[in-house]
Amino acid sequence: MNFKNIINTESLSFRILTRVLLITVSLFVLTLSIYYIYTRNLIREAARENAIQLAGNIAGKIAQQLQPMEKLPQMVSATIEMGLFDKDSLIVVLETILKRNPNIYGASIAFAPNIFPEKGLYFMPYAYRNNNEIISTFLGSADYEYFLMDWFQIPFMTKKPYWSEPYFDEGGGNALMTTYSVPFYYHTEQGRVQGGIATIDVDLQWLTDIVSEVTIFETGYAFVLSRNGMAITHPDRSMIMNESIFSNSENWEEPLLREIGRDLQQGNSSFSEYNLKNKVKRWIYYTPLDAGGLSLAVVYPDDEMFASLHKMNLILLALIIFGLILLNFTVVKIVNRLARPLVDIAKTAHKIAEGNFNAPLPEVKSRDEIRLLRNAFVNMQQELGAYVANLTATTAAKEKIESELRIARDIQLSMIPHSFPPFPELPQIDLFAELKSAKEVGGDLYDFFLIDKHQFCFAIGDVSGKGVPASLFMAVTRTLLRSIADKVKSPSGIMKLLNNSLAMNNESCMFVTFFLGVLDISTGELSYVNAGHNPPVIIPGDGAVKFLPLANGIPLGLQENYEYPQFSLSFKDGDKFFAYTDGVSEAENSQHQLFGEQAILDVLMQHKSDHPIALIKAMDAAISQHVSGFDQSDDITMLSIAFNHGSANGTPRNKP
Amino acid sequence: MKSNRFQLIILFLLFAGLSLSAQQKPLVFSTHWLPQAQFAGYYMAQEKGYYKDAGLDVIIKHPPANLNAINYLQDGSADIVSLFLITALDARLHDFDLVNIAQMSEHSAVVFVSFADGPVQTLKDFDNKKIGIWEGGFDESPKTMVKHHNLKVEWVPILSSVNLFLMKGIDLMTMMWYNEYNQLYLSGINPDELNTFSLSDYGFDIPEDGLYVKEATYQDRKAELQAFVEASLKGWQYANQNFDETIDIVLNKMRASKVSANEAHQRWMLSKILEFQGFSGDQEKKTQLMKVDFQKALEVLKENNTDLPATAKEITFETFYKPLLIE
Numbered sequence: 003m004n005f006k007n008i009i010n011t012e013s014l015s016f017r018i019l020t021r022v023l024l025i026t027v028s029l030f031v032l033t034l035s036i037y038y039i040y041t042r043n044l045i046r047e048a049a050r051e052n053a054i055q056l057a058g059n060i061a062g063k064i065a066q067q068l069q070p071m072e073k074l075p076q077m078v079s080a081t082i083e084m085g086l087f088d089k090d091s092l093i094v095v096l097e098t099i100l101k102r103n104p105n106i107y108g109a110s111i112a113f114a115p116n117i118f119p120e121k122g123l124y125f126m127p128y129a130y131r132n133n134n135e136i137i138s139t140f141l142g143s144a145d146y147e148y149f150l151m152d153w154f155q156i157p158f159m160t161k162k163p164y165w166s167e168p169y170f171d172e173g174g175g176n177a178l179m180t181t182y183s184v185p186f187y188y189h190t191e192q193g194r195v196q197g198g199i200a201t202i203d204v205d206l207q208w209l210t211d212i213v214s215e216v217t218i219f220e221t222g223y224a225f226v227l228s229r230n231g232m233a234i235t236h237p238d239r240s241m242i243m244n245e246s247i248f249s250n251s252e253n254w255e256e257p258l259l260r261e262i263g264r265d266l267q268q269g270n271s272s273f274s275e276y277n278l279k280n281k282v283k284r285w286i287y288y289t290p291l292d293a294g295g296l297s298l299a300v301v302y303p304d305d306e307m308f309a310s311l312h313k314m315n316l317i318l319l320a321l322i323i324f325g326l327i328l329l330n331f332t333v334v335k336i337v338n339r340l341a342r343p344l345v346d347i348a349k350t351a352h353k354i355a356e357g358n359f360n361a362p363l364p365e366v367k368s369r370d371e372i373r374l375l376r377n378a379f380v381n382m383q384q385e386l387g388a389y390v391a392n393l394t395a396t397t398a399a400k401e402k403i404e405s406e407l408r409i410a411r412d413i414q415l416s417m418i419p420h421s422f423p424p425f426p427e428l429p430q431i432d433l434f435a436e437l438k439s440a441k442e443v444g445g446d447l448y449d450f451f452l453i454d455k456h457q458f459c460f461a462i463g464d465v466s467g468k469g470v471p472a473s474l475f476m477a478v479t480r481t482l483l484r485s486i487a488d489k490v491k492s493p494s495g496i497m498k499l500l501n502n503s504l505a506m507n508n509e510s511c512m513f514v515t516f517f518l519g520v521l522d523i524s525t526g527e528l529s530y531v532n533a534g535h536n537p538p539v540i541i542p543g544d545g546a547v548k549f550l551p552l553a554n555g556i557p558l559g560l561q562e563n564y565e566y567p568q569f570s571l572s573f574k575d576g577d578k579f580f581a582y583t584d585g586v587s588e589a590e591n592s593q594h595q596l597f598g599e600q601a602i603l604d605v606l607m608q609h610k611s612d613h614p615i616a617l618i619k620a621m622d623a624a625i626s627q628h629v630s631g632f633d634q635s636d637d638i639t640m641l642s643i644a645f646n647h648g649s650a651n652g653t654p655r656n657k658p
Numbered sequence: 659m660k661s662n663r664f665q666l667i668i669l670f671l672l673f674a675g676l677s678l679s680a681q682q683k684p685l686v687f688s689t690h691w692l693p694q695a696q697f698a699g700y701y702m703a704q705e706k707g708y709y710k711d712a713g714l715d716v717i718i719k720h721p722p723a724n725l726n727a728i729n730y731l732q733d734g735s736a737d738i739v740s741l742f743l744i745t746a747l748d749a750r751l752h753d754f755d756l757v758n759i760a761q762m763s764e765h766s767a768v769v770f771v772s773f774a775d776g777p778v779q780t781l782k783d784f785d786n787k788k789i790g791i792w793e794g795g796f797d798e799s800p801k802t803m804v805k806h807h808n809l810k811v812e813w814v815p816i817l818s819s820v821n822l823f824l825m826k827g828i829d830l831m832t833m834m835w836y837n838e839y840n841q842l843y844l845s846g847i848n849p850d851e852l853n854t855f856s857l858s859d860y861g862f863d864i865p866e867d868g869l870y871v872k873e874a875t876y877q878d879r880k881a882e883l884q885a886f887v888e889a890s891l892k893g894w895q896y897a898n899q900n901f902d903e904t905i906d907i908v909l910n911k912m913r914a915s916k917v918s919a920n921e922a923h924q925r926w927m928l929s930k931i932l933e934f935q936g937f938s939g940d941q942e943k944k945t946q947l948m949k950v951d952f953q954k955a956l957e958v959l960k961e962n963n964t965d966l967p968a969t970a971k972e973i974t975f976e977t978f979y980k981p982l983l984i985e
Contacts, residue, residue, distance in 0.1 A: 159827035
């Protein structure tokens, strides 16, 4: 397995791998997402429950301290209204309260202005702690108009008990304090009037201690808020009494915080989230406390809350990546091992294609589709081998036959005269002939020879069929013609004997169309006989070309003792003669159109004054043009004779 | 050697300058409230050395919550004080010889506030209601406004907090737009939960913060006072252009004075104070007291004071306002 194989995107392993990875990764992502969301919700829910419980505990501890304190001014108020206390003994009452309740820093009974005319505008007995002593005094002066203070004014005007907003008390060592005030009524001469306010001052240090103890994860914490949202306790001391949940909402540009604050003021509890200025997420559970006008909030840092989940996610991710790499390697390895025989088979197929039929195919031990393929290849290899062996033998035989045919052709061609001009000593005759076989050997023939000093015999023929049988029949015809012409001089006589000889024992029923002429070169007298051959054309020196008038007769070899009528014609000086086989007139082009007899006449007319050689070459050219490359299907044979009677007196004739 | 001599001369001149300014009598300026963004411009003038550059040795002090800054002027522990126009004019009517040398604020920031779901929806609804109002002054214009509309109300004196209003112990409360109004917001009350009645919308747009000195100081230290006003203006310009830096300085100042320092609140206050002092936009800040404002303030005070001394009649715009800057 090399690198190139791995990244070949068309390879089997790559394609399988990409599909497997796609599905696997999708499944992992889906599973991980579901796991993440589910676990996150689970953790959040656990944190919420934890927060509720935690806040409940703290709230309980705080209420345990504050609620009993509320009872004290309430009892004082009730007792004053019942008129059980003399105004001058009130200091003692306050001192007693402080003695009995070490958690209370100070207590007062602040009367409304002018309740006791003899005491003046102000009357406010007050006891407070100073170190370990309890000190009592009377407050109220132009510099300390206590009825304008929130702790007095608010409960007095609303006629409801009131926990003041916490404050730093300079007298009390700058401790964070809050005052619980209860309004009371007083019976004077004018009747029942609002008498004033009974208060206790509570040092909130213990509250800070309780809340500071709380730690949540690493940096989570709890804090207490006043009614106005002000931080009463906070791990960041600069927040205390300086920042409220509403001002931090502005500072951190987090409107959610304001909503939380407002919800809290409505007395609601909830677990919700918000962001710090740096967009760090926090979870907060908030709930009002039952006393002090205070609320409690516990804060969970999001990152710490979900730290275990994030750690788990990292581990899972690492495992998944490791698993995917392993899967990757395994898939590539398995697929490559499975596909290796395929590659080997492909290589062998190439060798087979190159001709090595014995190239060894890889061994396949498995019993799978690849084994089937290999078996098919073995079978193909064997069949191909046998076929090619057979083909080699056939080809050798064919080549032998072709070679023999080439020899036969040479022999056949050597049988017909092929040196031109054939009779240079006879100026009266100019002659040219041409034979083009469609196959190696053909059935066409022509021949010419002198029977005696004046009698010039010529013939043209076409054996039925083609190939070797036709060529043999042609050879027989030509041989018989020569031997018969030795004995018989008249064309009809020659023809009759030739026919009889060929017809005798002609079991294969072959025949030959044949035209035979004998020209008396001294007179120009032509005698001729035709045995079913295409009529030759006479080309007069003057006047139109025309087919030789003749009787068709039946081809030679078909019927013994057939009488072939003889015709004669007188050649004038300059007349020409043109004979041909049906290979000329029936030359076909690709549209199966025949060359035709009219075309023969046209060409001859056009070239009537040409020498026989030029004439035949012109005819050749016309045929070639007609067939325009279409395969020659029949032998083509042409023979042309020009009669030059005037040259008989020894006028030498120019060679063409 | 030559350059050494030159350096010596420079050093001598520097020391001479330092000893000169050290000999100068310091100029004590008192704000009329505890440290907060309302006085940011003066802090910045000092922080950025504008007073020093003007050759002044300025000391900024703040009176405690229960003391009127005018007392400092009276007992000579401050040379310049920042006061509301109405407070200063009232003092002047009662024979205190102070003069306005620069009017910083241009509009009234006083506003009546009620809960939108409460009984007070319009000015008419003020009738027979309890209205919280500052105990230590600034109460003249709201009271005059209510009187002008023939409304009978119960005035409830308030020291400083908005808690009585929040606890609904009163129906309405007078507030400063740049201060108490935002304290409501920072206590969780949304603007749409409140109705506001701005004094400036009801014909009582009497400007507030201005700088005041004794007539005698004005006569004796005119040049120093002018330098002080110019440098203070520079300080305000700087505060306007460097908002965040100014807020930091204000907060530090507040923390140093152990005053509860809340950034969100001081941001609101500074932005509103700058608006009231006319720093919004590109217009050049002016320190001019408008005669019409003076007369309005005088009217209000005369309506509220039936027992004015005879000398009050002699007070005119020209005797009260002694501008130091030519504008």
